[in-house]
Amino acid sequence: MKLLLPLIIIFNSSPSIAWDNDPATGLINKPGMELVRAHCTACHSARLIIQNKAERPGWLSTIRWMQESQGLWPLGQVEATILDYLSANYGPKKVGRRKRPPPELLPP
């Protein structure tokens, strides 16, 4: 029983829970977050990003659209990392259920 509570906490934690997120922007604190914070919150709130869900091509086209019409600068080498971050953390697949924990971690 002692083991159960921490497990419940770990497996219930979702990306929207505060301690996972950058306190300044609310962005999910995963690799690439600093780049997104630096390049993507200069003109608008990170909320625009957090509210959006897209596969990688969708994020790329949003970026191209901002570059063509909103004055977003070329992202150069960091573009790939930014796209990795966005599609991993703000992709449509995150909407569904999380993967089940492996059986050996579940209570008998």
Ligand code: HEC
């Ligand atoms: C040079 C300014 C600028 C920068 C930097 C910028 N954006 Fe934007 N972005 C805009 C403007 C302007 C809009 C339109 C805002 C509105 O509709 O109110 C926008 C809108 C958006 C939207 C909403 C698009 C939609 O379809 O409604 C998303 C998502 C977004 N930006 C993501 C990003 C990401 C990711 C980055 C970093 C790669 C970024 N932005 C960097 C200017 C910028």
